[in-house]
Structure formats: C-alpha cells, structure tokens
Amino acid sequence: MEEGKFAYVAVVLTIIWIALIYSPGISMEAFLQEFIAGVVVAVAIAAITAGNFEDAGLRYFHPRRVAYFIAFLFIFLIEMIKANLNMARIVLSPKPPVKPGIVEIETELKQPSARLFLGNAITLTPGTMTLDYKDNKAYIHWVYVESEDSKKAGEIIKGKFEKFLKEVYS
Amino acid sequence: MTEILNYLGMLFVFIGALFFLFGSIGLIRMPDLYNRMQASTKTTTLGVLSFLFGLGLMDLQWMIKLLVIALFIVLTAPVGASALARAAYKHGIKLWENSVVDKYRGGKKND
Numbered sequence: 001m002e003e004g005k006f007a008y009v010a011v012v013l014t015i016i017w018i019a020l021i022y023s024p025g026i027s028m029e030a031f032l033q034e035f036i037a038g039v040v041v042a043v044a045i046a047a048i049t050a051g052n053f054e055d056a057g058l059r060y061f062h063p064r065r066v067a068y069f070i071a072f073l074f075i076f077l078i079e080m081i082k083a084n085l086n087m088a089r090i091v092l093s094p095k096p097p098v099k100p101g102i103v104e105i106e107t108e109l110k111q112p113s114a115r116l117f118l119g120n121a122i123t124l125t126p127g128t129m130t131l132d133y134k135d136n137k138a139y140i141h142w143v144y145v146e147s148e149d150s151k152k153a154g155e156i157i158k159g160k161f162e163k164f165l166k167e168v169y170s
Numbered sequence: 171m172t173e174i175l176n177y178l179g180m181l182f183v184f185i186g187a188l189f190f191l192f193g194s195i196g197l198i199r200m201p202d203l204y205n206r207m208q209a210s211t212k213t214t215t216l217g218v219l220s221f222l223f224g225l226g227l228m229d230l231q232w233m234i235k236l237l238v239i240a241l242f243i244v245l246t247a248p249v250g251a252s253a254l255a256r257a258a259y260k261h262g263i264k265l266w267e268n269s270v271v272d273k274y275r276g277g278k279k280n281d
Binding site: 016019020022023024025080081083084087088090091092096098100101102116119120123124127128129130131132141143 | 189192195196199200201202204205207208209211212213215216231232234235237238244245248249251252255256259265
C-alpha cells in the first residue's frame with residue numbers, strides 16, 4: 001500500500017509540474033531539463049510525505065473514479081454559475097432578501113480531501129458557506145435558510161455533490 | 171478565427187469584471203460579516219475564472235497555464251473564506267440580529 005501512495009503523490013506532483021513549466025515557445029531541451037529536475041523533486045517529496053496521504057493511492061486513477069470526478073466538476077461549474085446569478089439578484093434587489101443563519105448538516109464522507117471538495121463546493125454554491133467540520137457534522141452559514149432541520153438542509157445544500165464524491169472515493 | 175476568439179475573450183473578461191462589480195456591491199449592501207464574505211467569495215471566484223478563461227481565448231497558447239491558475243484558485247479561495255469566517259466566529263463576531271438560527275452554538279437563537 002505504501003508504494004501505491006508513493007507513486008500516486010509522485011505522479012500528481014509531476015502532472016502539476018508539467019502544467020506549470022509548459023509555456024508557449026519553450027525549447028524541447030529546456031523542457032526536458034526542467035521535466036527531469038521536476039521528477040527528481042517530486043519523487044523526493046513523495047518519499048517524505050506519502051505517509052500522510054490517504055490510503056487509496058493509485059486506485060484514484062481508476063477510469064470510473066476519474067469519470068465521476070469530471071462529472072462532479074461539470075455539475076459544480078453549473079451550480080457555481082447559478083449561485084452567482086442568484087447572488088447578483090440578491091445583491092441588486094432593492095431590499096436584499098436575506099434570512100441568514102448557521103445550520104448543521106451531516107456528511108458520510110470520511111477522507112479529508114473528499115471533505116475538502118465537498119466544503120469547497122458548498123462554499124461556492126448558492127448562498128452557503130462552510131464554517132467548520134466536527135466529526136461527521138458540517139456547519140454551514142446560509143444566506144437564506146430554507147430549512148433548519150439537518151436532514152432536509154443537508155439534501156438542499158449537498159445536492160448531488162455528495163453522491164458523486166461518494167462514487168469517486170468509494 | 172482569431173478575430174472571433176479575441177472578441178469572445180473580451181466578452182468573458184467583461185463578464186468577469188461584471189461579477190467583480192456584483193461582489194463589491196454585495197460587500198457594501200449585505201448586513202453582516204458572514205453574508206458579506208458569501209457575496210465576495212462566490213462572485214470573485216467565478217469572476218476570476220471567467221477572466222482567466224477570456225484571457226486564454228485571446229491567446230490560446232497560454233490556455234493550459236491559465237487553467238492551472240484557475241484550478242488553484244478554485245481549490246484555495248473557498249478554503250480561505252471558510253478559515254476567515256470560522257476565525258471571525260471564534261473571535262466572537264456576532265451574526266446579524268435578524269438571523270434565524272445558529273446551530274454552531276447549540277441551536278439557540280443568536281442573542
């Protein structure tokens with residue numbers, strides 16, 4: 001399992017590095033040099049930090065997971081645009097229709113990075129902002145509270161996000 | 171073709187700037203810190219995304235790099251907002267007086 005984690009961290013870091021060093025008109029030679037230096041550093045960092053990462057390791061590259069993650073990103077983008085139009089409507093209306101409050105919802109996601117994605121998705125979608133995680137509960141600030149019940153609120157806030165993330169991290 | 175892309179890019183940059191404007195208006199008009207953060211975080215994130223995408227359309231060669239920047243912004247901006255809001259709450263900044271519920275402090279109405 002350790003090797004899987006190690007390879008996963010190294011590969012992800014290398015991909016990010018390639019995206020960073022690529023620029024228009026870079027010569028093949030320069031690119032190769034930077035690429036090799038990047039791989040060396042990525043492997044070194046992976047060797048030091050791999051133990052701190054989650055268990056799944058290379059299994060995250062399974063096509064099904066990747067497909068679900070891409071679907072998640074698309075839904076996220078659509079929700080984000082909706083959220084912004086909604087926010088623009090609230091901000092521009094003569095008397096902002098706000099009814100703020102902090103609600104509590106439950107989440108079944110356990111992995112830290114899954115929670116990060118869920119939290120980010122919640123923060124960037126209609127009128128909600130993640131404040132804190134405690135055990136399996138998340139505290140959400142809501143501009144217009146539609147339901148104080150944690151189950152109902154969870155369904156409205158988490159929407160489809162959690163289903164997709166569960167598939168990614170299953 | 172490049173001409174069309176150029177104008178399309180300008181359109182996206184314009185939309186991005188428009189969202190920045192909404193965010194700023196929200197910053198002034200919302201009642202308390204938490205609502206203000208909501209307005210500014212959301213709108214500026216999408217604004218930056220739109221802005222970067224527009225720039226990428228204007229000069230396609232830079233698209234990859236701009237998308238990487240966009241990815242980092244999407245990953246970090248909400249985390250920063252959450253951390254700031256949480257810190258503000260722990261510091262004792264009160265919710266707006268008309269807030270309906272505060273489960274974070276045991277379900278009591280804010281007083």
